[in-house]
Amino acid sequence: MEAVVLRQFGDAGNLRLENVPVPSPGRGEVLLRVHACGVCYHDVINRRGNLPRTHVPAILGHEAAGEVVDVGPDTPGWKVGDRAATLQRLSCGECALCRAGRNSLCKRDNRFFGEELQGGYAQFMVAPVAGLGRVPEGLPWAEAATVCCTTGTAVHTLRTRARIQAGETVLITGASGGVGLSSVQLAKVDGARVIAITSGEAKVQALREAGADEVIVSRGLDFASEVRKRTQGNGVDVAIEIVGSATFDQTMKAMAPGGRVAVVGNLESGVVNLNPGLVIVKELEILGAYATTRDELDEALRLTAAGKIRPFVSETVPLADASRAHFRLENREVAGRLVLVPPQA
Ligand SMILES: [Zn+2]
């Protein structure tokens, strides 16, 4: 089969198309014919050698979608022809955390596609079924591939972690990225009022189209007073913090008493100053949100197939162009999501 193999960590040119044997599925695994695989910034970080669990040679890609063409032994519930999309990571399904539904915290099996597991930059891939969601009929492959990392993350963050309720006001920072646009749409589906924060005037239109009730363009990162103004001085019930350290202080100042802050991104890997007094007197909840569970991916795929959440704009390119795709992503030449399409043998 054709696969893009990384033999040495480094720049985009190290991603090369090769011919390698088709892997065969073991216990609890299926063989997927990959129809599409999203190119995520996580893959760029991985390619540079900054993810310690990846060893070369490696086949990257954790946003794959495809059809089952072979089923390993002891793999109940899956058959040839089933349509599937990958989660970012696995979970054991049996430990106390998994039994409590906290699969994204499982330590017993935390393997990632494209790291310890072969990824989707290939014509075929073996996937443990614990790491797969089901793609509804009619949902295009390129869209299905990118749902987990965008809408799946939004489902986990807004519903599971932030427990968003109809009628609440939700602040979303970094709202114009993939997770942000999905979060805006999901919050509207769930009946909330959305205040979106973005850094650029050019992104306002896309946020309005996604359903944001209010859009605040804030370059100087001083949006809290504006949020207060637009909430009659109350502040917001829920904040989805996608930017992280750079906006965290303003987000905290924009919270209503009893508010929940779900932190899902920290783009600059920075630290923050936190006044515990503010957390105390307002009884704020600060919640982390990480990855996506299988139920959440299934829900995200359903929402997408039903047309309730529009997938992040996709451009499809041949698998052979993976190197070029990484180069473009790193150089910010990509608006939306690039998706690789392997040749269909
Ligand atoms: Zn991703």
Ligand SMILES: [Zn+2]
């Ligand atoms: Zn577990």
